[in-house]
Amino acid sequence: MDFATFLIQCLNALQYGLLLFLVASGLTLIFGIMGVINLAHGSFYMIGAYMAYALAPAVGSTFGGAFFSVLAVGLVLSVVFGYVLEWVFYSYLYEREHLQQVLMTYGLILVFEELRSLLVGDDVHGVAVPPLLAGSFALSDVQQYPVYRLFISGVCLALALGMYFVFTRTRLGMMIRAGSTNREMVQSLGIDIKFLYRVVFAAGVAIAVLAGMVASPVSSVYPGMGNSVLIICFVVVVIGGIGSIRGALAAALLIGIVDTFGKVLLPQAAGVLVYVLMALILLWKPDGLFKAG
Amino acid sequence: MKEDRSKVLFVALVFVALALYPLLAGKYGIDLVTKIMILAIFALSLELLVGGTGLVCFGQAAFFGIGAYTAVKLSPEADAASVFWLLPASVLLAALYALAVGALSLRTKGVYFIMVTLAFAQMAYYVVHDTPLGGGTDGIYLNVKPSVFAAVDLDKPLVFYAFTLAWLAIVFVFLAVLLRSRFGRALAGIRVNEQRMRATGFSTYPYKLAAFTLSGAIAGLGGFLFAVKDGFVNPELLSWHESGAVLIMIILGGIGHLRGALIGAFAFALLQEFFKSEAIFGAFAKHWHLGLGLTIIVSVALLPRGLVGVPGQLRDRLMGRASRRAEAPVELEP
Numbered sequence: 001m002d003f004a005t006f007l008i009q010c011l012n013a014l015q016y017g018l019l020l021f022l023v024a025s026g027l028t029l030i031f032g033i034m035g036v037i038n039l040a041h042g043s044f045y046m047i048g049a050y051m052a053y054a055l056a057p058a059v060g061s062t063f064g065g066a067f068f069s070v071l072a073v074g075l076v077l078s079v080v081f082g083y084v085l086e087w088v089f090y091s092y093l094y095e096r097e098h099l100q101q102v103l104m105t106y107g108l109i110l111v112f113e114e115l116r117s118l119l120v121g122d123d124v125h126g127v128a129v130p131p132l133l134a135g136s137f138a139l140s141d142v143q144q145y146p147v148y149r150l151f152i153s154g155v156c157l158a159l160a161l162g163m164y165f166v167f168t169r170t171r172l173g174m175m176i177r178a179g180s181t182n183r184e185m186v187q188s189l190g191i192d193i194k195f196l197y198r199v200v201f202a203a204g205v206a207i208a209v210l211a212g213m214v215a216s217p218v219s220s221v222y223p224g225m226g227n228s229v230l231i232i233c234f235v236v237v238v239i240g241g242i243g244s245i246r247g248a249l250a251a252a253l254l255i256g257i258v259d260t261f262g263k264v265l266l267p268q269a270a271g272v273l274v275y276v277l278m279a280l281i282l283l284w285k286p287d288g289l290f291k292a293g
Numbered sequence: 294m295k296e297d298r299s300k301v302l303f304v305a306l307v308f309v310a311l312a313l314y315p316l317l318a319g320k321y322g323i324d325l326v327t328k329i330m331i332l333a334i335f336a337l338s339l340e341l342l343v344g345g346t347g348l349v350c351f352g353q354a355a356f357f358g359i360g361a362y363t364a365v366k367l368s369p370e371a372d373a374a375s376v377f378w379l380l381p382a383s384v385l386l387a388a389l390y391a392l393a394v395g396a397l398s399l400r401t402k403g404v405y406f407i408m409v410t411l412a413f414a415q416m417a418y419y420v421v422h423d424t425p426l427g428g429g430t431d432g433i434y435l436n437v438k439p440s441v442f443a444a445v446d447l448d449k450p451l452v453f454y455a456f457t458l459a460w461l462a463i464v465f466v467f468l469a470v471l472l473r474s475r476f477g478r479a480l481a482g483i484r485v486n487e488q489r490m491r492a493t494g495f496s497t498y499p500y501k502l503a504a505f506t507l508s509g510a511i512a513g514l515g516g517f518l519f520a521v522k523d524g525f526v527n528p529e530l531l532s533w534h535e536s537g538a539v540l541i542m543i544i545l546g547g548i549g550h551l552r553g554a555l556i557g558a559f560a561f562a563l564l565q566e567f568f569k570s571e572a573i574f575g576a577f578a579k580h581w582h583l584g585l586g587l588t589i590i591v592s593v594a595l596l597p598r599g600l601v602g603v604p605g606q607l608r609d610r611l612m613g614r615a616s617r618r619a620e621a622p623v624e625l626e627p
Binding site: 031037089092096097098099100102103104106107108109110111113114115117118231234235238242268269271272275276278279282283286287288 | 343349397398400401402404405408409411412413415416419420422423533537540541544545548580582583585586587588589590592593594597
């Protein structure tokens with residue numbers, strides 16, 4: 001492997017890892033703060049990708065600037081969607097056992113997949129890379145790297161920094177952290193915890209939807225894409241330590257590297273490498289790399 | 294005590310109904326119920342872990358699949374193997390894998406345990422899927438079904454129905470007795486409060502490992518029956534979708550009761566059949582996931598104790614004793 005190839009694989013690993021982090025961060029937030037095991041989280045990613053595909057014609061003709069206006073519209077829709085979803089389906093799950101949550105969110109996966117099939121169909125679709133980012137730059141005489149993949153990494157990094165800022169530096173972040181430690185105490189201090197949870201949930205949904213939309217030009221749009229992402233995101237969350245955003249970032253990057261280089265160096269074992277990694281890490285540290293504090 | 298007797302009566306009635314069912318069912322019905330009974334054995338194996346011991350395993354399909362693959366791989370090309378060694382071999386191999394997985398993954402707890410068991414199941418999946426050992430995506434066929442005695446031909450659907458029913462009854466009674474034994478009580482203690490169990494002098498790890506291995510063995514039995522029934526195995530038997538489905542079955546039925554696994558397996562499979570039926574839904578039957586998903590969501594909203602809890606909920610409603618509702622099931626009864 002020459003240097004340019006190595007560099008390309010590194011960039012790919014980074015991009016994949018950061019994308020995983022986006023989806024996994026919502027999952028770990030919802031679990032760490034609200035205590036809900038949300039199997040339907042992968043569906044939000046799928047919904048995002050399909051939105052990028054299905055909204056493009058309508059939104060593009062109304063607002064112009066196709067891809068970016070679709071991103072904006074999709075983001076607004078997903079926040080509303082997440083807010084309503086929490087209200088209707090999740091708000092009564094907090095008191096229930098984890099396994100009841102698993103059952104409920106499993107039902108939601110089935111419903112989302114079928115609604116997708118009814119509304120958009122079962123075909124595999126491609127989403128065009130926006131012309132602004134369609135170029136690529138040369139790494140060596142023959143090898144090039146697409147600008148769009150760098151854009152994905154950039155968006156993910158910006159969001160990760162944004163989340164870090166909100167959590168550690170703002171009043172809202174403080175209330176969310178407090179709410180995850182002791183729900184009743186926060187409530188008795190006069191903070192509307194129900195509203196707070198709804199906001200966190202909507203934010204988690206929006207981030208997953210955004211990840212799906214941003215990834216769609218690279219990964220294409222296909223049925224069942226949510227499920228494969230869901231399992232790998234659970235791996236990320238568990239390796240990182242449940243509820244830890246920092247852990248999710250580290251674990252997502254680790255998995256990005258192992259998966260990308262595994263496919264290059266050990267193609268026959270690529271699928272299983274990630275699980276071997278998880279098993280080894282959990283046997284070494286049974287609570288994940290960063291225990292949520 | 295009265296309630297206890299009604300539970301035993303319920304289970305006995307179910308088995309009598311299953312025994313009489315072939316008298317009035319057609320070929321399709323017998324095939325379907327045979328499949329469901331195998332699923333019920335699979336669900337019972339997981340119920341021992343989840344309801345009996347408080348360990349949520351998300352890799353149960355691996356043991357099922359290993360049992361199924363062993364049955365096919367060890368059968369001679371053109372000859373019938375004897376059930377008397379093929380079945381023990383399948384069960385033993387599944388149990389051995391469970392022993393290895395359990396020995397490692399029982400170091401972790403809670404959601405971490407769920408994910409480690411998933412990881413080991415995925416490893417088994419990839420071994421079957423990607424190595425020459427498993428025959429790849431297409432799976433392998435079992436050419437000749439194993440023989441029992443000359444008079445018992447497992448190739449006949451009715452005979453195989455009876456064979457499966459017998460195993461379901463054996464597994465159910467075995468687990469019911471086991472959970473009432475000292476061993477089962479220790480498992481229940483671990484589920485409720487493991488720390489206290491350790492404080493009273495129980496070394497909990499061997500108990501959990503024994504339960505895990507036993508559960509793997511029973512799942513392996515289910516896998517063996519499945520392979521013999523269809524004469525075909527493929528890697529999807531080991532996929533996490535299967536592990537998820539069996540977990541959904543026991544949650545739907547109601548965790549903490551052996552009959553919950555039985556009811557859950559039947560409810561889940563029959564709901565699938567119902568929503569898939571083109572006679573009822575016509576062209577919409579293609580979208581059967583929608584109906585199944587909505588039913589599951591409604592059942593979570595209305596039945597917090599699972600299907601098993603329905604009579605209790607009705608009683609509460611009739612007698613207006615809302616206080617009983619909060620009561621969590623602590624005892625594990627058949």
